[in-house]
Amino acid sequence: MLLHIDSSADPTADSVTRRLTAHFARAWQERHGVTDYRHRDLTTTPVPPLTGAYTTLGRRVEREGFVPPAKVPALVESPAEAREWELTLPLITELAAADTVVLGIPMYNFSVPAALKAWIDRVTFPGAFAHPDTGESLLADTRVVAVMARGGAYGPDTGRESLDFQTPYLKAWSGRLGIRPDHLHLVVAELTRVDVLPQLAGREAAAAASLAAARARLVALAAA
Template identity: 45%
Template sequence: MPGLLHLDASARSTSFSRRLGARFADGWRAAHPGAPYVHRDLAADPVPFIDEAWTELCDELMRRRITDPHRYHEVVETPAQKAAWAVLAPLLDELLAADVVLVATPMYNFSVPAALKAWIDQVTFPRMSLAGTRFVVVCARGGTYLPGTPRAAVEHATSYLRDFFDGHFAVTDVDVVAAELVNSLVDPVLADRRSEHEASVASAEAEVDRLVAAFAAAAA
């Protein structure tokens, strides 16, 4: 039975990225009753940054040419490495067990939050393939960064995640859903674009529902 790993990265306890993520997770779980589901809130329970012991593990994996994540533990030797492994092992287990990984994230300062990047750094090792795992990214952005808009070139949140999953995990099957112009709710300069924001949220919710239905159909 397929399993879902759900990551939240927003610093806000109530946010549009969390709202879209919850919508997907709720729909997915309803369509897959009893299936494994893990929710990790990277903002409420931050993942530590990698340390020197982690880099030692990484170096040793390259030296021994170990690419199977289920064998990573073989290089753990020193007390510091054991401590690093104790942090990353449960994160890695959750990732490897998931058939679908849902990443719910805002875009902060043109990129992903540090909390999400810390998780990525912990679970990523050289030549590590997750081919066959599906990734869904739901994102909220303060302005608009759609293709063809003036600031499209500086959208380094969903574009980074797409490039990373493809370039490092060998995952090309990534679905991305974004809600735009969230700051129109608080920034007077963007107040006249609130209707665009509302339309963007409605479109994002419809796309989330479409994805949920597609996953349900594929599993039937």
């Protein structure tokens, strides 16, 4: 299954990440079919931020060791905890069912959007993706295609690489879930605000090349 997640606050076609994730999804469906596909828009259907009841339930689950999601309700002790689990379980189930996940991630203030962070916080529930007997990750074979768009440039030759908090964060988070490093694909389109930021004038060709390279890589990844 392909799980397609958009997190851009811009719901229109002006969003570069939405255009790119849609490009990947179309290419994927051409190869794999249109039925085994799920789209989640974190802007039109936001994931609620965590509450104290979530963290309390999470700590209780951690003390029990590797508890599979099916056994979590037995550890729920209040209506507030039950509500948090009700909000969380569908997201965990959806991610567990996916063979490939494509994430649309615009850079907001050097990092990921709050809408995506809320989803990440919920699905990263203690033990949700750990095998109950071995503790090994159930997501070891899951592919994650992270599609990032940045208004400026943050590559190694820009002097701004240290301001890129998307890449290290996504690597750390996916690794924490047990997704293999070779299954995390970071696809970046840079200089996407070249049309509106005066300081980027003259870099139109570089922006177009970055976008074209991102599109081409997504087609290749969809076909893999």
